[in-house]
Amino acid sequence: MYRSSPARKYGPLAALAAVQLLVVLVAPSTAPDAGSDALATGAPGAAGVPGAAGAPPGTVLADGSTVAADGSIVAPSGTTAGTATTGAGAASAGSGTTASGGAAVAGGAQAAAVTGDTSHCVDGRQFDPRLDYFAPPCVPGKPGQTGVDNGGSTSMGVTRDKVVVVNYIPDYGAEVNAILRAQGLYYDAEDAKVMNAAFSSFINATYNLHGRKLEIITYQGTCRTVPPDLPCLIGEMNTIAKRYKPFAVHFNTTVCSRCYAELARLKIVSFGGAGFSEEFRRQLKPYNYAEGISATRMAKTFANWWCNQMTSKGGTGRTAIYAGAQNPQQDFRKSPRELGVVSTDDPDNKGVVKDVLYPELAKCGEKVTHEYFYEQNVSTAEQQSQAGTAVMNSPQNPATSVVCFCDPVAPQFSYSAAARNNYWPETLFASNQGLDTDPTGQTYMDSGGSPSLACPFPARGCSFDGALGLGEESGTRPADQLAGVKIFKASGKAASSGLTPLVQENFWTNYNMLASLIMVTGPNLSPATMAAAAPKLGSRGGGTTGYARRAFEDGEQSWTRDVRLLYWSKKKTSAFNGEAGAYVQVGPRMESFPKAKQPAIPTVDQRG
Template sequence: MLRYRPKSNPQVDAILNTQGLAFSPEAEEQAQNTYATFFEKHYEFYNRKIEWVWEQGTCEISPPDLPCFRTEVKRLNAKHKPFAVYWANSTTQAEFFDEWSRLGVVNAGGWHFNSEFNNRLRPYHWDVFMDGTRTARNIADYWCKKMQGKNATLAGDPALRATKRKLGILTQEYPVTQKNALDLYKMVTGGVCGSAADAAEPVYTPSNIAQGQQTANVAVQKLKAEGVTTLVIMSDPINPTFTTTAATRQQWYPEHLLAGSGLIDYDPLGRLYDPTQWRNAFGPGHLADPAPPERTDAFRAAADVGVRDNGAGGLIFAYMSMVASMVQMAGPDLKPLNVERGMHSLPPGGGWEATKNPLSILLKYGPGDYTAIEDSRHTYWDPNARSKIDGKQGAYVAFEGGRRFEIGKWPAGEPKA
């Protein structure tokens, strides 16, 4: 089983390092080895011994060198002949997963790619995070039941608070992400609710951190000129750093509707965004209610095998758990189609209705669904709250004790912040 570690980008690392979120290859490898021991101890692998290996990528991630990723996949396949591959923090590099699927290798990663991509590559492509199609449906359900047709009362600008809401949608300019934005746009302009007056056409930006601020300046200028009162960013977790800075520079203080995607509701990342903007952020959050490290699955798995978790492997544990489940559910005959049959036969796990536990995310697969997360909490950013994750100031606060809502089940009523 191969973990792909992308080539480091100094600008990305510098931003993440401000919150202690950039980890060394050695720390990640140590975490992976610890979790491998846990899965070997508790999962049924039918007398197989899984070898968990990793490779450092050589392709630029921002802007993504897409042809390079295809070449890299072929090289890694020739070297390792893996049964499965995962990349824990990919947001735009669809070519990487497409190439593995062409080679008949099970692969996991690609946050919030449109479900059409996942289904086209079945039974090979999977991901931990909610796909982009369901994410768009979830946002539309929240918008239509709570926000559409009402004034933008949660904006930072008093003039916008007295203005009827108009939604702006921002995402990366890649087919697997553009389709999500278009789906949402269609749903809120008549497909589910509203009309063409309720949203501006989606704005697409390149994934190029070297030009991130310049790109954000242009995007914000366009959104502001369109009369947008409420912005939803369906992107990677770095984008809001530039977009919120641009908004403040242009004295534009809209509502920030959380997409729930891209780890947008993770406390340390929220501190990267302009505080005069982010105090007006609220909406769906895909992550579980924050908890101290010792209450996370990764920490408890490490403790189970006598190791203190080093904090570098939260995402790694999530993806290893998915891959380990694939091997277990495939049964004695380990083939991609048996992985699909096994994973789709799993009953739903967790979720608010079954557990009443804010730390329990609903995980579910089924025909046409190749991603795990199926619900979200109702949350907002509080710049004064102390995070349960690291004790620092600035955290997301959930309503109703962290209650989670499945897609299509948001209650009607006013949004909260």
């Protein structure tokens, strides 16, 4: 079992938090014109399928289509069944109860039998879903086949033989790298090369990329990334474009949205970013994707949950029963709920709160009067935490319930400030940046009975002890059962000592998404055709499957569609690392929530 040491969890936490608070996300003020792709050209043949013209009946073409007896082209059912398996579909706040997934979704059933050579497929998927539940739908043809008439160069970074992807490795500097090593999140260019070789080898042998191979080039960045040196970083995006002319860039970060905008301007697909709004991705479409849930969808889903199960408006009689009891002079547990919201002051995050969250909350009569948008500046972190607590804990009508739409680091300071001010509201979260993983939650606890950054007075309890809210991650499982770990092992490549389960999982999830999109797009590959084909991946997961529901629906470029309702238990042993502290999921994954007197979550004194 993978176990993290106390030093990994607690030792570097304050330093990491200080560094990450420097990060600033800057949303682009202008978006590239995604209406046309000058580099994408149509492929010859009937229905745009290379090799179709004059092919005899029964021929399986490059995209898996089949030539019928009358010469017409029959598309592979595996690429047209997405709408038949989408399950409940998208949910909006106030739309009623929607548990995500369903029988057809969970099993990945297709609308019709797949034709052509499918001997490589397992249970309707391209490879055994026991390796990765999100193995893509079966596509006929021989995996890894070369010499296919695929139209050749259909876009920049695409040739007859390969699709070029650049993996940009940020330069965080020696201090930050040391912290990331302690947390098991560090990888350098050499580690990336090992993973890129392993995952591209598996993809090229297992996926049907229509005669092409995925070529991943590892690029070590030289610009300061935290805080981002924008002129330098944007310059490097241009260097990558000129030197490699890639189809896509994998840049795994929550910072430098300007970098993604620049790649889109250069007509290069980017993926790996987290925490952005769907509005941001819509501006960059068809050049930006994310495997996680968008900030927009998370805000709407939180508002739906709040309105149906948490608000005290409308005579519901609900009180803040999940608040702490440490301050008898300010016991919120019998008080009507007053919601406070904390987020960063970057334009994209602030826009989601103001323009998405608040209008959705207004549908149930909720008006947020306590808000704090913090500047990501380490030099004022302590002052800002105190200021934010003062806003929430106002003398008149204080917030009884505080939700944080933020990364996993900022809560370290806010929880500390709240405890130091003897302020114990309900601790709520709406996570799409990794806060809802057991290793992260464990850092909000005390350090083996000693104070930690987030829990300065262990004898009085920690702010996170009674936490509850929404998270995007799939259910917690042992580290060696993560898909990235299993796929890496299946590739036959030897792992370097620096690779950790979380790093492997992150890389694989992103590459699986990209390779699956390329596969269902067919031979005529370009950013525009890939965006159009994305819904053909269909819908999988959700509900009671133990996995997020993933689907490209409603024109969105974010793959995850649903959430888990969670609460934190400091006594429960984590399945991931065998240590104390774990999230507990309540019910199936959801896209909207039923009305209830209170969530089906125990109060902190009743949690095992």
